[in-house]
Amino acid sequence: MKLLSIALGLSLVSFACAQDGVKEAPPARGTGTQKVDMNEKIFDPKRDTAKDIADAVTKAGKENKHILLDVGGNWCIWCHRLDMLFKSDKDVASLLKKYVVVKVNFSPDNENKAVLANYPAITTGYPHLFVLDKTGKVIQDQDTGLLESGDHHDPAKVIEFLKKWK
Numbered sequence: 328m329k330l331l332s333i334a335l336g337l338s339l340v341s342f343a344c345a346q347d348g349v350k351e352a353p354p355a356r357g358t359g360t361q362k363v364d365m366n367e368k369i370f371d372p373k374r375d376t377a378k379d380i381a382d383a384v385t386k387a388g389k390e391n392k393h394i395l396l397d398v399g400g401n402w403c404i405w406c407h408r409l410d411m412l413f414k415s416d417k418d419v420a421s422l423l424k425k426y427v428v429v430k431v432n433f434s435p436d437n438e439n440k441a442v443l444a445n446y447p448a449i450t451t452g453y454p455h456l457f458v459l460d461k462t463g464k465v466i467q468d469q470d471t472g473l474l475e476s477g478d479h480h481d482p483a484k485v486i487e488f489l490k491k492w493k
Contacts, residue, residue: 363407370401370430372437380442380463383427387461393492394463395426398443399454400434406454409471409480416482422489426458458492467492 383394399406413419431439433453449455451470458467474484 363404363411365401365404365407367407368401369407369410370399370432370434372432372434374430374432376429376431376439376442379429380431383429384459384461384463387427387459387463390427391461392425392427393461393466394459395423395428395492396431396446396457396459397428397454398431398433398439398449398457400432402434403453405452405471405475405480409454409485412480412482412485416485419482419485419489422486422493425489425493456488 380394380396386392387394397406397409399409401407413423431442433439433443433449443449446457446465447468451472454471456467456469456471457465458469460466469488471480474480474488476484
């Protein structure tokens with residue numbers, strides 16, 4: 328009975344957290360605990376992703392950069408955690424400037440099936456990263472689970488990844 332009470336209590340806490348849209352995220356290096364706002368719209372299901380990628384290829388060609396496709400959805404806590412790391416870790420944010428970054432929405436509102444059909448199938452979950460060369464050719468298909476450590480994305484692993492493919 329005690330185990331049932333504990334399980335029920337944990338379920339209620341999880342439900343309450345989901346209702347307010349704010350969840351704990353692991354801290355970025357050198358920061359305190361951060362909250363992930365699940366109501367923040369980091370992906371836009373209404374964007375014309377094919378045009379965004381075409382524009383990125385044009386820009387990457389002019390600037391001699393690679394393209395980073397960040398595939399995920401607003402529903403995904405890991406997507407929010409990675410986005411927070413991208414914004415809050417100065418070393419990660421600095422490395423991202425070496426790329427042309429395109430957010431690719433994947434949600435019930437827009438799965439971007441036609442666009443994603445041009446890339447290797449995502450079988451490991453979200454977020455998922457693709458690195459494209461300046462012509463739009465895939466040079467890395469990245470399961471972000473490999474960039475995690477426990478309950479967060481490991482800044483050192485993300486930095487290593489970004490340095491390797493820039």
